Amino acid sequence: MTRLAAHSIDVELPNGWDGSIYSRNSDPSTVAMPIMHLATFPLPVQRGDFGGGAVELMGSDDVFVSLFEYGPESVSQPLFRGLGMNLPLSPRQFNPSGLQRVIRGQAGYQRFFQEAGRAFCLYVVIGSVFNATRLARQATNALSSVRIGVPA
Amino acid sequence: MMALVTIETVLIALLAILVIGLLRSHAEILSKLHELGAGVGSGDTDPVVNVPAPQRLDRGGRTGASVERLTPVDISGVTVGGDAIAVGVTGSTHRTLLAFLSSGCSTCSGFWKAFRLEGGVLGGSVVPGLGGARLVIVTRDPSEESITALGNLVPSKTVVVMSTKAWSDYAVPASPYFVFVDGPSSSIVGEGTAATWDQVQRLVSLSFADEGGANGATRKTMPGARMQAPGDPPNSLSGPERELRNDMELARAGILPGDPSLYAKDIGEVFPNV
Incomplete structure (x- = not known):
């Protein structure tokens, strides 16, 4: 297990998983919001916040997770009224139409929620809808160790 | 008389150049020996420079x-x-x-x-x-x-x-x-x-x-x-x-630079017939 922690987000990665917690801010006048990526395959350096450039590299046994934080003004929005990530993930929650970018064979799941007064979007991609049961379990296993705290 | 003084001066100058050259060469040799870890002056207490301390490693190469x-x-x-x-x-x-x-x-x-x-x-x-x-x-x-x-x-x-x-x-x-x-x-x-x-x-x-x-x-x-191994195709x-x-x-195999097994204990190990 490898521990990854930044921006008051803490996760214990299963062996062999890649992970990254970063922030991207092209506008210096705004606060940079953190994004966490977890993957069972080598994450390329250059990739989009929702996995563009990475999901294309996935095999049928791979999982990609993006935890994207929105600004504090979003917490009060109806979209984020759900509490927590609502684990475990069910294989039935994964659907090809849930993908940000449709890639044949893959399936995606998206949930908007709030935790510790912070607004997030959880986006999970599995490499093959036929392996949904096993891959949903793997994603749940990785996500169950995520701890979200109040920003310092 | 003047010629003798001139010759003597030239000879002294040449000797001085020779001595300076020898001293410089000697200093370079000492410097190289020092880099290779050969103790100079204080024997066993001298630190070995640029050579890792000999370590016996396990087969995994861990230390x-x-x-x-x-x-x-x-x-x-x-x-x-x-x-x-x-x-x-x-x-x-x-x-x-x-x-x-x-x-x-x-x-x-x-x-x-x-x-x-x-x-x-x-x-x-x-x-x-x-x-x-x-x-x-x-x-x-x-x-x-x-x-x-x-x-x-x-x-x-x-x-x-x-x-x-x-x-x-x-x-x-x-x-x-x-x-x-x-x-x-x-x-x-x-x-x-x-x-x-x-x-x-x-x-x-x-x-x-x-x-x-x-x-x-x-x-x-x-x-x-x-x-x-003998008989293997050449790998070029x-x-x-x-x-x-x-x-x-x-x-x-657990042998890194500085391992004692890489160095002969005495000249007899290298040249048994000497």
Whole structure:
């Protein structure tokens, strides 16, 4: 297990998983919001916040997770009224139409929620809808160790 | 009389030049001996310079605190930009070449340059020239590195992890140092140092070939490069490549630079008939 922690987000990665917690801010006048990526395959350096450039590299046994934080003004929005990530993930929650970018064979799941007064979007991609049961379990296993705290 | 004085002066000048030359040559010899670790002056109490203290290693090549660890570990640290990053090395479906580099070492500069030039080819993480293995550069923590210097060195498409802990976990003796990890078997299949990126690629390719051909990347275990046995087809390695391969074999057997077994105890071991 490898521990990854930044921006008051803490996760214990299963062996062999890649992970990254970063922030991207092209506008210096705004606060940079953190994004966490977890993957069972080598994450390329250059990739989009929702996995563009990475999901294309996935095999049928791979999982990609993006935890994207929105600004504090979003917490009060109806979209984020759900509490927590609502684990475990069910294989039935994964659907090809849930993908940000449709890639044949893959399936995606998206949930908007709030935790510790912070607004997030959880986006999970599995490499093959036929392996949904096993891959949903793997994603749940990785996500169950995520701890979200109040920003310092 | 005048002629004798002139001749004597010239002779004295020539002798002075000769003496200065001899002293300079002597100083250079002493300096070289000192660099090689030969004690000068104070005998046993003199420190050995530029030569690692002799250490007996286990077969996995581990040293010190990690002497019991024979298996690789996943790596975590920060990027040059300060973001948190973790790299899965063990239990993965691929192989990983860990390149332990620093911004200050002169030999490393060739690797930084090669990685930048091959940035487009490396395609982010996986190196086609390495049989599909992934390249990950590991430097020491930001507190022990120059972020400014690294900012000018790091390739834009290659993963760079700053982690002194990784250097400790893999018992890296110095930079540059390379560790080749087989993810499916969670084992280190080769490690050692090299002078050029071509040498590293060649050795990794050879280790794939040793395992059974071009499809070696799909195999689950890899015993690593072996020494060429009598009757084996020639592998056409150059001198430096043979030296590097020998170094890696020795490292895998637990023998690193400075190991006592590499040095003769007396002249009789080298020339038994003398």
